[in-house]
Amino acid sequence: MIGPSVLSSVVDARGRPLRLGRKLGQGGEGSVYELPAETDAVAKIYHQPLSKLRTEKLHAMVGMRTEQIDRLTAWPLEVLSLSTGVPIGVKMPRVVGHKDIHQLYSPKSRRTEFRRADWRFLVRVATNLARAFATVHESSTVIADVNHGGVLVGQDARVRLIDCDSFQVFDGAKNHLCEVGVPTFTPPELQGLLFANIVRTENHDNFGLAILIFLILFMGRHPFAGRYLGPGEMPIERAVRECRFAYGAARAEARMEQPPGTPALEVVSEPVALLFERAFARQGISGSRPTAREWIGALEALEGNLKQCADSPAHWHLSGLPDCPWCRMEAATGVALFSLAISPGAAGYFDVETFWQQVTALEHPGPVPALDEAVANARVRPSEDVLVFKQQYWFHGPLALFCGAATLALALFVDLPLPGRLFFFVSAFVLYFLVRRNLRMKEDISIFIERERRLRAQWDAVRAEWDAKAGVGAFDAKLGELNQLRTQWTALPEFREQRLRDLEASKSERQLNRFLDSFRIQPGEVGGVGTSRKSVLESFGIETAADVDEAKLYRVPGVSAKLRRGLIGWRRSIEGRFRFDPDLDSTPPDKETVEQEVLVERLKLEAAIRKGFTDLQQLQKQTLFARTSLKSKVEETHRAFQQCAADLKAVRR
């Protein structure tokens, strides 16, 4: 690996030291650094010194630059070395203002990273990507290692290809090969092969291009990631190798199903759908995959045939479809596919009723299983400890018996008058029990008492833990919270109506306020207000007749009662001139404020509902998890407690 000390000894093609700046990114092969001395170039420093082959290739590439290629790619500008002469990196143009293409095609990151991107934008990016591929191909270059990390996209939908050092280039005499590839973009015929000695073709690239276009147009879904209906696992690589296109007409034979909630292949128009079929079919192996130029034509036609959805301005789709695929997808999942900035007030993306299907589909953990089920109340025999304990005091019983028996003997065999006999007779029994009791008191059963107390406490704790974690209290509370949010969401139209009614009700007051506000306090106009007093009043927020108010004036230091009266009188006299005009509508800014308020409230509720649902899922998992994971502990503790209770009972007997 290249260490920091090495980084300070990088030199450019002419042997001049090159200072590296901040690290911009890192990949499998190298790290990319800013160049403090040049704002429009970056340096890629490889983790390992370059092999002879790689160096040769980079030199060849530097010599092959054309203006057209420069515009589309970050083509190598010069080869960098260590001061020892070992080739270690390459200088290339810096791509600014562009983001990784995966930030664009996943809805979640698209919403924040590409706030202007609707589906028109996505189609345009796909077309531009095809244009970039076509340009590269026409200069007898093959991209070879097509992948999501090699394409950067700008906010204007233009793309730049980076990681060009892995391209396969033909310098007129020699083909410089590419040794790497990413399996999810690799065509079936190359799956699992080592790339080092394979000459890649345009047809191989065209497979990767089709995958990228599919990712862009289908909300980040990979064409070969579907539900496999057969036995065993179906990772993408295997699905690619076996040509199991999950959206294709032949998907049933391939035993694949589209992932739930994804749009049908037809939404991209028949010609484009057909290109996908050709790109992913087995027949494509022989060289018939659609070329970049074919994609350009079909995608341009698609872009010219798009229509804005009536319900949501963010939704552009092929015209002629029975309904908007994005509305459907958004309603089904409750996920906004495009940035809300495009159409903040749009209907469609969140429908609480549809979203609620997910909430209802989430299985309630069910009532907490009663502990009696987990712990059978079996009769427990005293443990070994009790036997050992009893053995220790084996003579206690016989001793008491002996005392009793001896006294009884007195009563029976000694010649005594009847009351005497009777006395000894009774004494015999009393003695027996007294001795027994006395001896028993000497037995030390404190261990057993202590043990039982400890286990009882433990058992109580476990029971409490069980109720808290295996119970449905938290789940039900969260569900209740969600239901409340749902009610609030459903009541949003009423909320809006109410706010508009309030607006109407306060119409005259607001008209008056606006009227008063148009009269500024001018020095000289009101008795006692000069320039300096005016600025004091201003610093307390009193600038116009609308601001003049008894309570406010009290807070301003140095305002005499007389001045106060003067100001209030001034305000009154202006008020007297005001005429309410009921026909004057609430001004648009006021209404807009209400609409804005309602929108903010709606977005807040939607976010809360989605977050609440995630929490609910977690709670459901936690509850079910506790029920299985706590079970053995519950059983063990209960068994131990029962044992101690039985032991205590036995030693007390």
Add this chain to the structure above:
Amino acid sequence: MSELEQIPFGASEFAENPEPRCPCLLLLDTSASMAGPPIDELNRGLAAFKQELVADTLAMKRVELGVVTFGPVHLLTDFQTPDHFMPPNLASAGDTPMGAAIAGGLEMIRQRKQAYKTNGISYYRPWVFLITDGAPTDGWEAAAEMVKQGEAEKHFSFFAVGVDGADMDVLGKISVRAPLKLSGLRFSDLFAWLSASLSNVSRSQMGQAVQLLPPGWAEV
């Protein structure tokens, strides 16, 4: 897709982020012996862990964290992407029911994979990270058997990390890979390493064995 088609769980999280997933399960010992500096360092490490993962845009979409703590066994979070993960403030208490934690955790992985499959989401081989400073206080033999079988069938990769005081012998019997010993309380380094490794995995090819970075936090 028809109006009547049922929507499976999690449809929304996979709809907005269909990237392949790289699940990582943390099994964290929070038994009484972890009290004091160890648990504090662990908490700090977890907070930094989230920060580092969130800083990597691709890892943020691909890595999913699940956390089970034991002492007593508790599912802290089921698998979710780092942006949703709230670094916890763990407290230490109780014994070390490692066996139950492993068994519960492995079942979570099985269920998560099922969710991926239902929703047509591809995934990398899950990682399980067991971090403990003691020895199991419950039966661990069955759990060890599950780990062995799961590793053999490539269902997941299981790593065991012992903090000072851990019974490395038992860890060696549970984990197929040799357990690693955390030097001192370098939890922060451990999690920095883990996040860098996960970033690497999320950039790597599915189904390929990943090259682990050298664990600088481990004793040799």
